[in-house]
Amino acid sequence: EAGVAQSPRYKIIEKRQSVAFWCNPISGHATLYWYQQILGQGPKLLIQFQNNGVVDDSQLPKDRFSAERLKGVDSTLKIQPAKLEDSAVYLCASSLEQLRDGYTFGSGTRLTVV
Amino acid sequence: SQQGEEDPQALSIQEGENATMNCSYKTSINNLQWYRQNSGRGLVHLILIRSNEREKHSGRLRVTLDTSKKSSSLLITASRAADTASYFCATTGNQFYFGTGTSLTVIP
Numbered sequence: 001e002a003g004v005a006q007s008p009r010y011k012i013i014e015k016r017q018s019v020a021f022w023c024n025p026i027s028g029h030a031t032l033y034w035y036q037q038i039l040g041q042g043p044k045l046l047i048q049f050q051n052n053g054v055v056d057d058s059q060l061p062k063d064r065f066s067a068e069r070l071k072g073v074d075s076t077l078k079i080q081p082a083k084l085e086d087s088a089v090y091l092c093a094s095s096l097e098q099l100r101d102g103y104t105f106g107s108g109t110r111l112t113v114v
Numbered sequence: 115s116q117q118g119e120e121d122p123q124a125l126s127i128q129e130g131e132n133a134t135m136n137c138s139y140k141t142s143i144n145n146l147q148w149y150r151q152n153s154g155r156g157l158v159h160l161i162l163i164r165s166n167e168r169e170k171h172s173g174r175l176r177v178t179l180d181t182s183k184k185s186s187s188l189l190i191t192a193s194r195a196a197d198t199a200s201y202f203c204a205t206t207g208n209q210f211y212f213g214t215g216t217s218l219t220v221i222p
Binding site: 004033035041042043044045048091093102103104105106107108110 | 147149154155157158159162202204210211212213214215
Protein backbone atom coordinates (compact mmCIF):
# COMPACT_ATOMS: atom_id res chain seq x y z
CA GLU A 1 0.00 0.00 0.00
CA ALA A 2 1.13 3.56 -0.56
CA GLY A 3 2.54 5.29 2.51
CA VAL A 4 1.70 8.59 4.11
CA ALA A 5 2.60 11.36 1.70
CA GLN A 6 3.81 14.75 2.88
CA SER A 7 4.85 17.85 1.01
CA PRO A 8 6.91 19.86 0.71
CA ARG A 9 9.97 17.93 1.84
CA TYR A 10 11.84 21.10 2.87
CA LYS A 11 10.82 24.70 3.41
CA ILE A 12 12.81 27.78 4.36
CA ILE A 13 10.94 30.95 5.27
CA GLU A 14 11.61 34.18 7.07
CA LYS A 15 10.07 34.86 10.45
CA ARG A 16 6.62 36.38 10.33
CA GLN A 17 5.89 34.70 7.00
CA SER A 18 3.25 32.02 6.64
CA VAL A 19 3.68 28.40 5.56
CA ALA A 20 1.45 25.40 4.90
CA PHE A 21 2.16 21.69 4.98
CA TRP A 22 0.12 18.98 3.31
CA CYS A 23 -0.49 15.37 4.30
CA ASN A 24 -2.24 12.56 2.45
CA PRO A 25 -2.75 9.59 4.79
CA ILE A 26 -3.05 5.95 3.84
CA SER A 27 -6.37 5.28 2.16
CA GLY A 28 -9.01 4.27 4.68
CA HIS A 29 -7.11 5.45 7.73
CA ALA A 30 -9.55 7.39 9.89
CA THR A 31 -7.04 8.72 12.41
CA LEU A 32 -4.53 11.40 11.45
CA TYR A 33 -1.93 13.11 13.63
CA TRP A 34 0.40 16.06 13.19
CA TYR A 35 3.60 16.07 15.23
CA GLN A 36 6.34 18.65 15.67
CA GLN A 37 9.85 17.26 16.18
CA ILE A 38 12.53 19.70 17.20
CA LEU A 39 16.08 18.54 16.57
CA GLY A 40 17.26 16.12 19.26
CA GLN A 41 13.81 15.67 20.80
CA GLY A 42 10.96 13.23 20.49
CA PRO A 43 7.89 14.10 18.42
CA LYS A 44 5.37 16.34 20.15
CA LEU A 45 1.71 15.88 19.34
CA LEU A 46 0.10 18.99 17.85
CA ILE A 47 -3.32 17.78 16.74
CA GLN A 48 -5.28 14.58 16.27
CA PHE A 49 -8.15 14.07 13.82
CA GLN A 50 -10.68 11.28 13.76
CA ASN A 51 -12.14 11.43 10.26
CA ASN A 52 -12.68 15.18 9.77
CA GLY A 53 -13.24 15.99 13.44
CA VAL A 54 -10.62 17.25 15.90
CA VAL A 55 -10.08 14.88 18.83
CA ASP A 56 -7.29 16.75 20.57
CA ASP A 57 -5.60 20.05 19.80
CA SER A 58 -4.58 20.94 23.34
CA GLN A 59 -0.91 21.37 22.42
CA LEU A 60 -1.51 23.31 19.23
CA PRO A 61 -0.43 26.98 19.56
CA LYS A 62 -3.72 28.24 18.23
CA ASP A 63 -2.63 31.86 18.00
CA ARG A 64 -0.42 30.91 15.04
CA PHE A 65 -1.07 27.29 14.10
CA SER A 66 -4.17 25.93 12.40
CA ALA A 67 -5.05 22.61 10.85
CA GLU A 68 -7.92 21.16 8.93
CA ARG A 69 -8.91 17.84 7.44
CA LEU A 70 -11.61 18.44 4.90
CA LYS A 71 -13.66 15.41 3.90
CA GLY A 72 -11.73 13.30 6.38
CA VAL A 73 -8.87 12.54 3.99
CA ASP A 74 -6.09 15.04 3.26
CA SER A 75 -4.96 17.47 5.92
CA THR A 76 -3.13 20.78 5.95
CA LEU A 77 -1.21 22.39 8.79
CA LYS A 78 -0.58 26.12 8.62
CA ILE A 79 1.66 28.45 10.58
CA GLN A 80 0.99 32.18 10.42
CA PRO A 81 3.09 34.06 11.37
CA ALA A 82 6.12 31.81 11.82
CA LYS A 83 8.66 32.28 14.61
CA LEU A 84 12.26 31.14 14.80
CA GLU A 85 11.34 28.47 17.37
CA ASP A 86 8.97 26.85 14.86
CA SER A 87 12.01 25.44 13.06
CA ALA A 88 11.44 21.68 13.23
CA VAL A 89 10.34 18.65 11.29
CA TYR A 90 6.56 18.37 10.98
CA LEU A 91 5.44 14.77 10.83
CA CYS A 92 2.10 13.42 9.75
CA ALA A 93 0.93 9.97 10.82
CA SER A 94 -2.18 7.92 10.19
CA SER A 95 -3.76 4.81 11.63
CA LEU A 96 -6.66 2.58 10.81
CA GLU A 97 -7.97 2.54 14.34
CA GLN A 98 -7.44 5.19 16.96
CA LEU A 99 -4.93 4.35 19.69
CA ARG A 100 -4.97 0.62 19.04
CA ASP A 101 -2.68 -0.01 16.10
CA GLY A 102 0.75 0.95 14.91
CA TYR A 103 0.95 4.26 13.14
CA THR A 104 2.43 4.94 9.73
CA PHE A 105 4.47 8.11 9.47
CA GLY A 106 5.28 10.25 6.50
CA SER A 107 8.84 11.40 5.83
CA GLY A 108 8.04 14.81 7.27
CA THR A 109 8.54 18.41 6.23
CA ARG A 110 11.68 20.09 7.53
CA LEU A 111 10.93 23.75 8.23
CA THR A 112 13.66 26.30 8.78
CA VAL A 113 12.63 29.77 9.93
CA VAL A 114 15.32 32.40 9.48
CA SER B 115 4.11 16.98 26.77
CA GLN B 116 6.42 13.97 26.65
CA GLN B 117 4.85 10.94 28.26
CA GLY B 118 7.81 8.58 28.05
CA GLU B 119 11.47 8.83 28.79
CA GLU B 120 14.05 6.51 27.26
CA ASP B 121 17.22 5.39 28.91
CA PRO B 122 20.04 5.62 28.01
CA GLN B 123 19.95 8.76 25.89
CA ALA B 124 22.81 7.40 23.80
CA LEU B 125 24.24 3.91 23.34
CA SER B 126 27.25 2.76 21.34
CA ILE B 127 27.97 -0.94 20.78
CA GLN B 128 29.94 -3.23 18.50
CA GLU B 129 28.21 -5.07 15.69
CA GLY B 130 26.95 -8.45 16.88
CA GLU B 131 26.34 -7.31 20.45
CA ASN B 132 22.90 -6.91 21.96
CA ALA B 133 21.38 -3.48 22.59
CA THR B 134 18.91 -2.79 25.38
CA MET B 135 16.88 0.38 25.69
CA ASN B 136 14.44 1.22 28.44
CA CYS B 137 11.35 3.38 28.52
CA SER B 138 9.52 4.73 31.53
CA TYR B 139 6.15 6.39 31.33
CA LYS B 140 3.82 8.26 33.64
CA THR B 141 0.18 7.32 33.25
CA SER B 142 -1.89 4.23 32.46
CA ILE B 143 -1.73 3.00 28.89
CA ASN B 144 -3.65 0.92 26.37
CA ASN B 145 -0.52 -0.14 24.56
CA LEU B 146 3.10 0.82 24.09
CA GLN B 147 4.88 1.02 20.77
CA TRP B 148 8.52 1.26 19.70
CA TYR B 149 9.63 3.23 16.66
CA ARG B 150 12.92 3.67 14.84
CA GLN B 151 14.01 6.88 13.19
CA ASN B 152 16.99 7.10 10.91
CA SER B 153 18.67 10.48 10.70
CA GLY B 154 16.52 12.94 8.75
CA ARG B 155 13.82 10.38 8.08
CA GLY B 156 10.33 9.61 9.33
CA LEU B 157 9.52 7.14 12.09
CA VAL B 158 9.10 3.45 11.36
CA HIS B 159 6.82 1.34 13.55
CA LEU B 160 8.72 -1.65 15.01
CA ILE B 161 6.47 -3.40 17.48
CA LEU B 162 3.37 -2.89 19.61
CA ILE B 163 2.75 -4.48 22.98
CA ARG B 164 -0.65 -4.27 24.64
CA SER B 165 -1.13 -3.46 28.29
CA ASN B 166 -2.18 -7.04 29.09
CA GLU B 167 0.96 -8.51 27.49
CA ARG B 168 4.30 -8.90 29.22
CA GLU B 169 6.62 -9.87 26.39
CA LYS B 170 6.60 -9.85 22.63
CA HIS B 171 9.05 -10.91 19.95
CA SER B 172 9.50 -9.86 16.36
CA GLY B 173 12.58 -11.12 14.55
CA ARG B 174 15.62 -9.78 16.42
CA LEU B 175 13.43 -7.56 18.61
CA ARG B 176 12.19 -8.45 22.07
CA VAL B 177 9.95 -6.09 24.00
CA THR B 178 8.91 -6.41 27.62
CA LEU B 179 6.30 -4.43 29.49
CA ASP B 180 5.90 -4.04 33.23
CA THR B 181 2.77 -2.01 33.90
CA SER B 182 3.33 -2.08 37.67
CA LYS B 183 6.62 -0.24 37.18
CA LYS B 184 5.36 1.73 34.18
CA SER B 185 8.34 0.63 32.15
CA SER B 186 9.25 -1.20 28.96
CA SER B 187 12.45 -2.44 27.43
CA LEU B 188 13.49 -3.03 23.83
CA LEU B 189 16.20 -5.60 23.16
CA ILE B 190 17.85 -5.81 19.76
CA THR B 191 19.87 -9.00 19.45
CA ALA B 192 22.88 -9.53 17.19
CA SER B 193 22.99 -5.86 16.25
CA ARG B 194 23.96 -4.70 12.79
CA ALA B 195 25.39 -1.42 11.52
CA ALA B 196 22.03 -0.81 9.84
CA ASP B 197 20.39 -0.71 13.28
CA THR B 198 22.08 2.64 13.90
CA ALA B 199 19.19 5.03 14.51
CA SER B 200 17.16 6.73 17.22
CA TYR B 201 14.60 4.61 18.99
CA PHE B 202 11.46 6.01 20.58
CA CYS B 203 8.79 4.50 22.77
CA ALA B 204 5.27 5.81 22.33
CA THR B 205 2.39 5.24 24.69
CA THR B 206 -1.30 5.27 23.91
CA GLY B 207 -3.69 5.84 26.76
CA ASN B 208 -5.94 8.79 26.30
CA GLN B 209 -3.53 10.14 23.73
CA PHE B 210 -0.46 9.11 21.76
CA TYR B 211 2.79 10.44 23.19
CA PHE B 212 6.43 9.83 22.37
CA GLY B 213 9.40 9.60 24.67
CA THR B 214 12.66 11.49 24.30
CA GLY B 215 14.49 8.75 22.40
CA THR B 216 17.67 6.66 22.59
CA SER B 217 20.35 7.24 19.98
CA LEU B 218 21.93 3.88 19.09
CA THR B 219 25.22 3.61 17.22
CA VAL B 220 26.35 0.18 16.06
CA ILE B 221 30.02 0.14 15.13
CA PRO B 222 30.94 -2.25 12.29
